[in-house]
Amino acid sequence: MRDLAGGPRRFVELQRTLPGISTEQMRSRLNRMVADDLLTRSRYREVPPRVDYELTERGRALLPVVGALARWGYQWAWSPPRPGENIDIGAILRAATGLVMPRSLDGVFEIAVTHPERGRFAYTLTVGDGALDYSERPADDADARISGPERAFVEVFSEPGSRTELEVSGDEGLAESLIDVLRDGARRTTAAGV
DSSP, X not given: OGGGTTSOEEHHHHHHHSTTOOHHHXXXXXXXXXXXXXXXXXXXXOSSOEEEEEEOHHHHTTHHHHHHHHHHIIIIIOOOOOTTOOOOHHHHHHHGGGSOOOGGGOEEEEEEEEETTTEEEEEXXXXXXXXXXXXXXXXXXXXXXXXXXXXXXXXXXXXXXXXXXXXXXXXXXXXXXXXXXXXXXHHHHHHTTO
């Protein structure tokens, strides 16, 4: 569910975001989710064959549950990564789709993460009416931009107040608030009375 929050994905893209799951196990889970009307499956007549999965309205209704799990994870399970452990910043941002966001945070944000081996990834987070919308693309109309190496974003989630190596442009106060809400999840949104 988390990995489809930003829109449709191909089967092979989902495999990349879920390392360690066998092809057969993933196919079985996706088929079950289609049968339960949580996803749609679109097959295209291409060579090689292409299959896309997308959340249905019923599936999107589960995103607040994903957000609740993200809040729990941020508060209770997050720790600095172990040596050699990979952290997917995109997955953290996708999980944030279900978080309740303070209305004071309304705006468009571009998050640009540079991975040492995989290159640069850009994400757009649009916050409005207490909800967060996520997409994997640059934001031409961003109110605030936050960029830096992957290790700097990992540090933000590991060490409260840390902003080492992150570059912020545009509305810096808005960017700082977004970072705090993403990092602190439930504690901040609950304290703000949202």
